[in-house]
Amino acid sequence: MTLLILCLLLLPHAALPSLLGWVQSPGYPRGYSPYANLSWSRCAPQGHTLSLKIIHLDLEDSHDCENDIFSNGNLLSILCGKRTFEELQYDVNPLLISAPGGCLSLSFHSDYSNVKRHTGFRGFYTVQDYDECDDPDNQCTQFCHNFIGGYRCSCRHGYHLDTDKHTCTVSCTEDLSGLKKGVISSPSWPGPYAENAHCLYTLSVEDHLQLELHFGDGFDVDQNTDGQCIDSVVTSSGTLGPYCGRTPPSSPLLTHSNHVQIRFTSDGFGSNNGFSVSFKTRAKVCPGVVTAQSSAAPRKAEYQQGETVTVTCELGYNVDTYEQTLSMSEYETTCQKSGVWSPIYSCEPVNCGIPNIPDDGILQVADSDNPSTMFGDEIEFKCSSKYYTLQGEDTYICNGSGLWVSAGGNTEMPKCFEVCGKPETDGSSAGRILGGKKAKLGEIPWQLLIRSPRGGASLINDRWAVTAAHVVDGLGQTSLRLFGGLVEGKKLQTSDVVVMDAEKIIIHPNYDKLSATNFDNDIALIRFTSRVELGPNLLPICLPEANGGLKENEQGTVSGWGITERDSSMVLSRVLQYAHIAGYSPRECQKTPQYNNIPMVFTNNMFCAGAEGMDSCKGDSGGPLVLPMLGTGNKNNRGPYRLEGIVSWGANCEVKQYKGYYTKVENYVDWIKETIERVEKEERMDE
Numbered sequence: 001m002t003l004l005i006l007c008l009l010l011l012p013h014a015a016l017p018s019l020l021g022w023v024q025s026p027g028y029p030r031g032y033s034p035y036a037n038l039s040w041s042r043c044a045p046q047g048h049t050l051s052l053k054i055i056h057l058d059l060e061d062s063h064d065c066e067n068d069i070f071s072n073g074n075l076l077s078i079l080c081g082k083r084t085f086e087e088l089q090y091d092v093n094p095l096l097i098s099a100p101g102g103c104l105s106l107s108f109h110s111d112y113s114n115v116k117r118h119t120g121f122r123g124f125y126t127v128q129d130y131d132e133c134d135d136p137d138n139q140c141t142q143f144c145h146n147f148i149g150g151y152r153c154s155c156r157h158g159y160h161l162d163t164d165k166h167t168c169t170v171s172c173t174e175d176l177s178g179l180k181k182g183v184i185s186s187p188s189w190p191g192p193y194a195e196n197a198h199c200l201y202t203l204s205v206e207d208h209l210q211l212e213l214h215f216g217d218g219f220d221v222d223q224n225t226d227g228q229c230i231d232s233v234v235t236s237s238g239t240l241g242p243y244c245g246r247t248p249p250s251s252p253l254l255t256h257s258n259h260v261q262i263r264f265t266s267d268g269f270g271s272n273n274g275f276s277v278s279f280k281t282r283a284k285v286c287p288g289v290v291t292a293q294s295s296a297a298p299r300k301a302e303y304q305q306g307e308t309v310t311v312t313c314e315l316g317y318n319v320d321t322y323e324q325t326l327s328m329s330e331y332e333t334t335c336q337k338s339g340v341w342s343p344i345y346s347c348e349p350v351n352c353g354i355p356n357i358p359d360d361g362i363l364q365v366a367d368s369d370n371p372s373t374m375f376g377d378e379i380e381f382k383c384s385s386k387y388y389t390l391q392g393e394d395t396y397i398c399n400g401s402g403l404w405v406s407a408g409g410n411t412e413m414p415k416c417f418e419v420c421g422k423p424e425t426d427g428s429s430a431g432r433i434l435g436g437k438k439a440k441l442g443e444i445p446w447q448l449l450i451r452s453p454r455g456g457a458s459l460i461n462d463r464w465a466v467t468a469a470h471v472v473d474g475l476g477q478t479s480l481r482l483f484g485g486l487v488e489g490k491k492l493q494t495s496d497v498v499v500m501d502a503e504k505i506i507i508h509p510n511y512d513k514l515s516a517t518n519f520d521n522d523i524a525l526i527r528f529t530s531r532v533e534l535g536p537n538l539l540p541i542c543l544p545e546a547n548g549g550l551k552e553n554e555q556g557t558v559s560g561w562g563i564t565e566r567d568s569s570m571v572l573s574r575v576l577q578y579a580h581i582a583g584y585s586p587r588e589c590q591k592t593p594q595y596n597n598i599p600m601v602f603t604n605n606m607f608c609a610g611a612e613g614m615d616s617c618k619g620d621s622g623g624p625l626v627l628p629m630l631g632t633g634n635k636n637n638r639g640p641y642r643l644e645g646i647v648s649w650g651a652n653c654e655v656k657q658y659k660g661y662y663t664k665v666e667n668y669v670d671w672i673k674e675t676i677e678r679v680e681k682e683e684r685m686d687e
Ligand SMILES: *[C@@H]1O[C@H](CO)[C@@H](O)[C@H](O)[C@H]1NC(C)=O
Pocket: 035, 036, 037
C-alpha cells in the first residue's frame, strides 16, 4: 500500500527565500522500492502563496484510499493509484495552494510489497504574489493597489487615509471655543457627506451662558428602515441625541451647558446630505427637577437665575446633605448664575434602623438576621420560644418619619411575657405532702426547691420567684440557691436540674421578723442572677386575680418536699409531693391558731386549709398552693393555675391538726408587680 499525503499548513511563515523546484518520489521514474519514505515541506514568504503542481502520479492502489481524495484538517488530500495528467490538472492541483505566507507539506510512504512496479509521482512548486485586492476582505475603503509581496490602500481627492491605513476619512474636527454664535455643518454640506467621517465640533462659552442649537432644514442623516441611526449626530457626550433621519431635532435645542460637543459619525455607505446647525448663547436656567424623589414649589419647568424654591422630598425620603441624612424632608435652594441649584441635597429613603428591643434575645425579629429597615419595609416580631407569648402586635412597618409603627398605630415595641400556669403535663395521674402523692416531672413546673434553709418557692417569671419571708429572713449575707425542673430533691446533679442563684431577696417591708406570734406579710421575692431558660419542667405560675382566693371547701393543691407520713419518723420526702386540700372558713381558722405550741395571730393576709390526713408541713414552707386543683386546669376553662397561697405556718404536723396557714397572695399582687417593675427599671438604668 502506498500513500501520498499532502498537507496545507496554514501557519504564516517568516520570509523564506522563494523557491522554485521539483519534488518526486524516491527512485522516480524507475519506480519506488518497499518502505520508501518522503517528507517534504515548503512555506511561502509573506504576501505570497506557494502552489504545487503534480504532473505525474502512479502509486499502488489500495483499500484505504481507493480512488479517494478527501480533506481532513491539515491533510488536504490523500491520493493513491494512477491519475491522468488532466485529472491532476483539474481535480488535484487547484487544491494545492497555500494561504498567503502559509506552508504546504507532503508525505509519501510505501509499504513492504508491490505487486507490480509503479513509477511514483513528480511535481513542481512555485511561489507567486498574492493579489490582496482580489480578496473582498482587504479592508481598503476606497482604492486598493496590489504589488509583489503586499498591497496598499489609497483615497479619493478630499479624503486621507486614517491611521488604520485602510479607511479613507475626512478632516472635519473643529474647535469653536470662544465663539458665541456660528454655524456648523457636515462635511461637503449641502452636498452628500463623506463616508467614514468622525467629526467632533467643540463649543465652549462663559460659565453663566448656555448654548442653544438650531438645526436647519435639509437635515438628512442615514437611518435604517427600523428608525435606527446608521450615521448620527450626538451632542454633549451623549446626553442629547443620537439624531438621524430626515426630521431635524426640534429647535431651539437647549443644552443647559456652556460646553457642548457635537459628534458626527458616518459609515462607508449611502449618500445623504447631512446637517447644518447654528448655535448661539442664552443665560443659563436651572432645571425644574432639583433632585430625584422630590418636588419643588413654586413649580415651574425651569427657573431663572436668582429664583428660590422649596424642595420637598417625597413621603419616606429625607434630605441628605451627603454628609448625613437629616430628619427633615424640606430645604430651600436658589438658582445660581451657573444654572445649578445651591445648595443641592438629595432625597434619600428614610431608614428606621434595627428596632430598639431588649438584647436578652427573648423578643426577636422573625425570619431575619439582617432585616431591611428602610421606608415601607415590614418586620415581624416573635418570642424566642413557645413558653412566651407576644403581647402587642407582631408586625411593624417603617413609616415616613423613620419610626416603626404597627397597623394599630403603636410605636412601642411588643413584649414577650412568660406563659404562666400551663404545665405541659397536667397532673391528672393520681390524687397526695402529708397524705400526698408523688408528683411527676413537669406536673408542677413552677415548684422550686431551696435546700438550705429547707423550703419551697414558686417561679413567677423567668427571673423571679416568690417564697415565704420566714424562709429567707435569717439569711443575712449568705447566698441563696434554688433548684428547679426536678421532682427528686436529692438528685441535684442531673442535667435537667436548673440551678438559680439569688441576686436579690426582697422581704415584704411589713413582715416583722422578730415577732414570734405573728406571721403577717409572710412573703418575699427573689431575683435570680440571670434569666432561666423555661422548658417543660420549669414554667412560671400565674399570680392570682382579685377576689379569687381559696373558698371554704374549695379544693386547691399544695406541693413541697416537706415531711410525709410515710413512716412514723416523719422524714423529709425524697420526691416532690402534692395534696389536694380544701379551704376552711375564717372562723375555723381563728380557732386555736398555734405554731410550735405558741398561740398565733390570724390576719386577713392569711387563709387556712387542710383535709383529713392532709396538710403542708415543715419543709414545705414558701411553697405554692395553687388553684384550681391540680389536674383540673384544662377542664372547663378553670386554668391557668394561679398561686393563691404560700405555705406559711401551722401546728406541728405531728399534732395532726391538718390545718395549715397560707399567705394570701392575692393581697400582694400589686406589691409583687410594683416591686419587680421598680427593680427591673433600676437594673436597666444601671446598664
Ligand atoms: C520509512 O519509515 C518506516 C516507518 O517509519 C521505516 O520502518 C522504514 O525503515 C523507513 N524507510 C527508509 C528507507 O528509511
